Every structure is written in C-alpha cells, then in structure tokens.
Amino acid sequence: MMSLYNELPSTFVTTNVDKLINWGRASSLWYLLFGLACCGIELMQTGGPRADIDRFGSVPRATPRQSDLMIVAGTVTLKMASRVKLLYDQMPHPKYVISMGSCSNCGGLFDLGYSVLRGVDKVIPVDLYVPGCPPRPEALTEGLIQVQDKIHRERYLARNN
C-alpha cells in the first residue's frame, strides 16, 4: 500500500467529463428517508449493517433538499399523494425515483381501498419499479445498482445544453 501512495502523485488517468461527473453522481446517490408502510421496515434493513446500502455511496437524508433519490416505500394514500408530489418537487435536479413494493407500483394489496392511490406513477415519474411485498433488501440493492447503471448511461452535460 505504501508504495501505491508514493506513486499516486505522479500518476494520472484519462477520462471524459461526462464519465467523471456520472461516476460522482452514481456513487453518491443520497436517498430521502421515506417509509410509508411495511416496505419502510425493509428500507431500514437495507440501510442496516447486513445489507448496508451505504457501501454504494447511498446514505439517508432527512430532507428532500439534500436528496438525489426518492425511494417510495409503501402504500400511497390519496391524502398522502399531494405530499409525495410536494416532496418530489422540493428535490433538486437531477433526481430519481424508485417505486418500492407492490403498493407503490400499482396499489398492490390495498388496490380496492377507497382511499388508496393506484401506483405512485400517477403523481410523480418513476425511474425503476422494485416488485415484491415487501421486496427483500437484496432486491432493493439491485434496484439501486440499476439506477446507478442508468446514471452511467446518461450524458449529463449534453442533456443540459
């Protein structure tokens, strides 16, 4: 290790700006703490020591203004729908949404309820759907990696010009 440290000041790598930016963005996807129902418990497990989503650079934030990723974990009621939209609007660009679990994908188990929104994609755009009731931490981790892949494929500077 010591020899590598000693070598580093004199080494360099070549890349392009898009790749560098995307590498930074994908490796620091801070997610909004947003547990609505039982999926929220699995979301906490995913952030816990066994699944440890932090090792992908994804740390929980308690405010939408510092978040890049919204994980909608649980049943969205009609009463909550406007709040979900408000929280999404408060997140700075670029922002991504994972819809976690059957309820938030399509209404799921509570689809026939009078007060349940049939899928969070009726109020906000969704990048990735994670199926399951609730999904295991492995599934959500896979979902996060898929979002990272999506970020790597984007050409961020070109898109904003």
Place this chain on the structure above:
Amino acid sequence: MNAEAIHQTLKKRFPDGVGELHTETIDPWIEVQPEHIADVCRFCKEDEALGFDFLSNLTGVDAHNDLLVVYHLYAYGKRHSAVLKVRVPKGKPVTKTVTTVWRTANWFERECYDLLGVRFEGHPDLRRLLLPDDWEGHPLRKEYMFPTEYGGIDNTRDYGF
C-alpha cells in the same frame, strides 16, 4: 358482576333510558337510548359497584336502516366488562358525547364521525380523524360510492370487482 347483574343495576337507575339485555351473542349487550347515553356512562364510571374506569373501545356499525354506536367498557378494579349499544337512525345520526366521562372517547368519536357520519353532540372538536378534511361522504356506510377523483388525481379502475 355478570351481565344480568349489570343490566339490573342500570335498569333500576335508568328505567326509561336502558333497554333489553341481549344474550344471544358472545358478549351480552345492553341497548341504551341515545339521549341517555352520557348519563348512563357517567353512572357506569362513578357507581362503586360498577366501577367502569376504562372505555376499551368505541366503534360504529352500519345496520342498513340505522347506525349502531358500540361502547366496550371494562372495570380494572372489578374485572368485569359490559357492552352498550346506541341505535340512531341514518336520517338523523345524532347522539351524545362521552368525552366528558372518558377522555379517550375523543378520538374514538372522531373516527366514528369520520367513517360513519355519527354526530356526537357536545364533542369539543368533532373533525375528521383519518381522511382529509375535504373528503366527501363516510366510507364505512353501505351506500357509500367510491370517489372517481380526488384532488385532481384520477381514481377510476380499469376493471370491475
């Protein structure tokens, strides 16, 4: 005290307000007139032989033509319980509040008002508890129709049920 003894005590004190004892169910229940319910509950709590110091549940039932408000009482000191039911017509679902007897009745009565539309006279703050303030109708009524739209969000289904 058993159910018959409780019924006898109440009937002796309130000959007009207290109706029959119904023993065909697992929990025997006593019918009470809506205008007397607050006085009956006050007596249930303050009488030394009854001593009902705990309102363990207050809920409502839609009985097609009428609404039933169900009171589950428990006495920790005496270790006996009782069930009181109040029958109000659907056209004029008005009864008296028992928040003056047990403060825990406050949210129970708000929930009953929210979901069944029973109005409790004398309640300090009779607002909806679970649904949004601008919600229309009372969902646990048999004749309730599911909303097709709420707050600009489409709530129709592509399939019947």
